[in-house]
Amino acid sequence: MSNFLLTPGLVLWEMPLGETDKLLTILTPQLGKLTVRARGARRKNSRLAAAAQLLVYSDLKLFSYKDHYTLDEASSLAQFWRIKSDLSLLSLGSYFAELTSILADADAPNAQLLSLLLNALYGLDTLQKPPSLVKAAFELRLLALSGYTPDLSACAVCGNAQPETPMLHLTEGLLHCRTCLIPTPYPSHSASLCKDSLNAMRYVIGAEPKRFLSFALEGLPLERMGKATEAFATTQLDRTLPTLSYYHQMIE
Numbered sequence: 001m002s003n004f005l006l007t008p009g010l011v012l013w014e015m016p017l018g019e020t021d022k023l024l025t026i027l028t029p030q031l032g033k034l035t036v037r038a039r040g041a042r043r044k045n046s047r048l049a050a051a052a053q054l055l056v057y058s059d060l061k062l063f064s065y066k067d068h069y070t071l072d073e074a075s076s077l078a079q080f081w082r083i084k085s086d087l088s089l090l091s092l093g094s095y096f097a098e099l100t101s102i103l104a105d106a107d108a109p110n111a112q113l114l115s116l117l118l119n120a121l122y123g124l125d126t127l128q129k130p131p132s133l134v135k136a137a138f139e140l141r142l143l144a145l146s147g148y149t150p151d152l153s154a155c156a157v158c159g160n161a162q163p164e165t166p167m168l169h170l171t172e173g174l175l176h177c178r179t180c181l182i183p184t185p186y187p188s189h190s191a192s193l194c195k196d197s198l199n200a201m202r203y204v205i206g207a208e209p210k211r212f213l214s215f216a217l218e219g220l221p222l223e224r225m226g227k228a229t230e231a232f233a234t235t236q237l238d239r240t241l242p243t244l245s246y247y248h249q250m251i252e
């Protein structure tokens with residue numbers, strides 16, 4: 001069966017294909033993650049050139065035939081120019097896209113993931129929020145939306161809701177006091193938090209979808225939150241992400 005579909009979509013990944021084509025991974029609200037061929041997108045005057053690029057959000061007309069998708073027409077909705085003109089922001093945006101791509105299912109609706117990623121890109125681009133704040137909040141919220149919500153309500157051992165020296169256990173996703181140890185059958189470690197970083201993380205998990213960046217945190221507490229969310233993401237997903245290593249090279 002062949003037919004045309006209309007959908008908005010954000011490009012999570014692009015690679016050259018053949019002489020002039022591109023192969024794209026596109027996240028859509030209703031169809032999840034799709035692999036789409038954009039014919040001729042690398043030609044100078046291609047009408048698909050603007051849309052067939054990493055982190056561009058467009059209205060798309062796709063032609064589908066036997067589970068293969070081809071991009072037929074596109075009109076871009078958001079291009080995130082500020083991110084594209086700054087190499088460290090672009091490397092952060094690429095990391096957001098890779099993390100989302102890992103967690104998004106193919107062929108399953110995922111409007112929430114798409115909306116989260118668009119809000120994070122908007123926060124970096126238009127609102128010019130501090131990149132380290134957007135990164136920490138995005139990592140935590142994305143993991144939570146994907147079924148990896150850490151339980152930050154109270155120390156998992158003694159039940160204290162406001163531990164003096166809170167820590168996040170990275171494999172179990174549990175809060176504990178520095179002095180309350182969580183037994184695990186394998187070597188593990190925890191990330192150190194503080195009152196402010198813990199409160200910010202609780203906020204991010206519980207916030208309304210469009211408000212997850214609406215908090216203030218800076219200095220050491222933001223650094224602690226950032227270290228904890230990054231370590232939690234890489235521990236839970238059990239992999240290293242090339243885009244994350246590249247981002248660290250860019251900002252160091």
Ligand SMILES: [Zn+2]
Pocket residue numbers: 155156157158159160163176177179180
């Ligand atoms: Zn405790």
